[in-house]
Amino acid sequence: MKNHAYHSIIFDLGAVLVDWNPRYLYSKIFATPEEVEDFLENVCTSDWNETQDEGRSLAEGTDLLIAQHPQYEAQIRAFYGRWKEMLGGPIPETVEILKKLKESGRFKLYALTNWSNETFPIALMEYQFLQWFDGIVVSGKEKLRKPHHPFYQLLLDRYNVDKSTSIFIDDNSRNVKAAEEFGIESIHFLSPAQLQEELSSRGILN
Known part of the structure; x- marks a missing residue:
């Protein structure tokens, strides 16, 4: 004190x-919680997202990640394309x-x-x-x-x-x-x- x-x-x-959590979106995209966690730990990581928070454009960040993980293109595009679905409200x-x-x-x-x-x-x-x-x-x-x-x-x-x-x-x-x-x-x-x-x-x- x-x-x-x-x-x-x-x-x-x-x-x-603000209740923001990408799991709100990705639980609709992937079949299991394990797939969601794997994707957020290894593809759309918090470090990657924070680079956009630091000023990198969403388009550049998205394209960079798709080049690294082309098999996840649709899921990566959803991160910002459906970003509003990550908001749980106040x-x-x-x-x-x-x-x-x-x-x-x-x-x-x-x-x-x-x-x-x-x-x-x-x-x-x-x-x-x-x-x-x-x-x-x-x-x-x-x-x-x-x-x-x-x-x-x-x-x-x-x-x-x-x-x-x-x-x-x-x-x-x-x-x-x-x-x-x-x-x-x-x-x-x-x-x-x-x-x-x-x-x-x-x-x-x-």
Whole structure:
């Protein structure tokens, strides 16, 4: 527990506020869960997807992967062609936490997200709560991403945020570790209930 004033709360979006999971799509495409996992571990990997999050075009990323795995062309094209089917909707309990923080008027709220600049506009249209943020920094637009420290610095510089009075929330332990090393106190998001408890223990939420 830290006893100091917080001014800025920085949220990750995917798996914290937005339920995004490629398994929602690929469970419709493959016959078994084992085939889904094999495909996501060996073909459309998280590293491959994050390169699009860092600014590579969806078309280039798709073509590159098809050249490596031509037998999976249709399944690879589905990743971005049917991307919207990976969205499970908002995570309502976390959105409620965000709403309480907004309504308190005590904090500036920011989002720092690894997200393709080509698919992020879909989320902006789908989820009204994204309008509640005072600023959103999208990796695909900036061609930088978590866990690289310059991406965190970009948010601080753009919105004049003091990292010593900020807290960062992310479901990815790699990104949390990087933020802590960078000097931003962080919460590794595991569930909305756990986040509520962590924020309450710091006096951020009642």
